Amino acid sequence: MNAALLVILFFLVLCTWLGVRARKGKVMSLEQWAVGGRGFGSVLIFFLIAGEMFTTYTFLGASGGAYSSGIPTALYAFNCFYFVIAYWLLPPIWKYAKANNVISQSDFYTKKYNSSALGVLVAVISVISIIPYLVMQLKGLGIIVSETSYGSISPNVAIVVGVIAITIYVTASGMHGAAWTAVMKDIMILAVVVFMGIYFPLHYYGGLQPMFEAIDTAKQGFLIFPEQGLSISWFISATIMTALAFYMFPHMLAGVFSAKSPKSLRWNAGIMPIYQVIIIFSLFIGFSAILQVPNLKGPDVDLALFKMAKMSFDPWFVGVIGAAGAMAALIPSSLVLTAMATILSKNVYKVWKPNTSDDQLAKLSRMLVPVIALVTLYFTFNGGNSIFTLYLMAYSFMAQLFPALFFSLWKKNPVTVQGAFAGMIVGILLVIYSTTSDTTLATLFPSLPHVIKDLDVGLSVLLINIAVTLGVSAASRKPAIEMEEGDSQVS
């Protein structure tokens, strides 16, 4: 038992205690458990949604990305395009959800299109996308804890202990637990990342500019976008794709539903970019590692941050970094668990057994938490490469849900249930095909200029999806079936 491990354990216990305590004074109805009774004000929503962006990615991925591929991934890491989308997209979604008692992402589709089958399809697509996301968070957790405890605990033990902790407080407090622990986590990450991001460049290079100049001399072209590959057109298309997919994730929409009013969502869209700036410090850490710990290869690039930390600080502080990293993995996972349990009970089980009461659903959702946790653990230890492939597809999958949602917010929805089904299914199949066969625009049309070849595949699939959605809708609309009921609340 070393100092680092003690610090990590302390924070894990604190986090579980906070999470369980968050339910105090609340009767855990389904609405309370799943979306915090729609009572979260601006500040809590801020931590909840911002917390979702501060994951293991901020910690390991952003610094690792800057370390291995320089500017292109660095700029991609703090794309703030999605806040503009959030400003316009989220308030109407919230209003409809409030008026129609929507508590999960699949619910939204079920009610908008008056089709529980569509809700089931959305739920299935989401679960398939999100299990790999959870698995990657857990793998990140294992690496973080075993690295920062100087190997005194194995990744697998760390993962199991972490999962037990979140299962306890998610089952007890649901969304409330996720929100309150997110507050603690964000403060910790903020402190740790900002500190290291300033300290490393100063300590090892004597400042930011000397650091970048040294990198520029050592690695020509590392600090600009290349002509091809991760080029500017890749950056723009990937940014748009990510922004569209971002809010489709069930846990993101659950976060949106838990807001008290659309005002807090708009306010958040404005404040969030400032928060995003913090990722820059994570990038500085990655950049500073380039010349200090060179030659990290493959998955090891994500360890750049820890290599730097261990050679610079005392064990107890490495423990604090480890604790912040562990929170970064666990707390977003708790939000994901809550949202996933909700869609499985409300949008899959209830379709199968329609006369289940809300109280029973609340119980069922909470019982599902340990089950999902176990399934995730199974895939974490046995998933292998297929999980990673699924993870790569997750964003492209979620983007396929965008057209049906977007058009349903129009005054007159041009999309029919059939259109929504067709678009999603075609989109999903194309994503699977292009990912598994490594098809990109470059392999399909080798003669096109790089500006087009480098475009993100997910975005082109999305365009096909939109065309299919609208085409099938136009064809299936002929009998003039109006499905406007319940739609009129949103203008």
Next chain:
Amino acid sequence: MKKVVYVLSVVPAIGSLVVINRVEPYVLGMPFVLFWAILWVCLTSMFLIITNKIDPENRGGEE
């Protein structure tokens, strides 16, 4: 008013996608391409906060 609101929110959407692909000059110690991106993160925030302030949707008894 609604038009102003739309324009105000479109500016950062475009701005944050524009890339100025050069290292020199260094600003605040950062390569220009990086500085430019951060500048737009801050500007996006500013634009959206202003939009938020004058957006007529935000007035009235929404809460």
